[in-house]
Amino acid sequence: MRKLIHYIRSCFCSHDWELIMNDFIFQLNGQRWMHTYRCTKCGRCRKYRYYQCDGEVYWYERAC
Numbered sequence: 001m002r003k004l005i006h007y008i009r010s011c012f013c014s015h016d017w018e019l020i021m022n023d024f025i026f027q028l029n030g031q032r033w034m035h036t037y038r039c040t041k042c043g044r045c046r047k048y049r050y051y052q053c054d055g056e057v058y059w060y061e062r063a064c
Contacts, residue, residue, distance in 0.1 A: 006044075013042040 021036035
């Protein structure tokens with residue numbers, strides 16, 4: 001129930017994102033970055049992950 005209320009509240013927010021974490025990870029099969037943002041108004045959190053493999057950069061986003 002709490003997740004549903006939080007989702008509905010975030011739908012009506014004009015998000016003001018701030019960067020709260022910026023990570024860089026080096027692995028043998030490629031490089032990875034992770035940026036974590038949080039809205040200062042409603043508290044919604046988003047993670048963006050980037051990874052480089054074979055010279056190409058891929059990214060995906062996910063909610064915290």
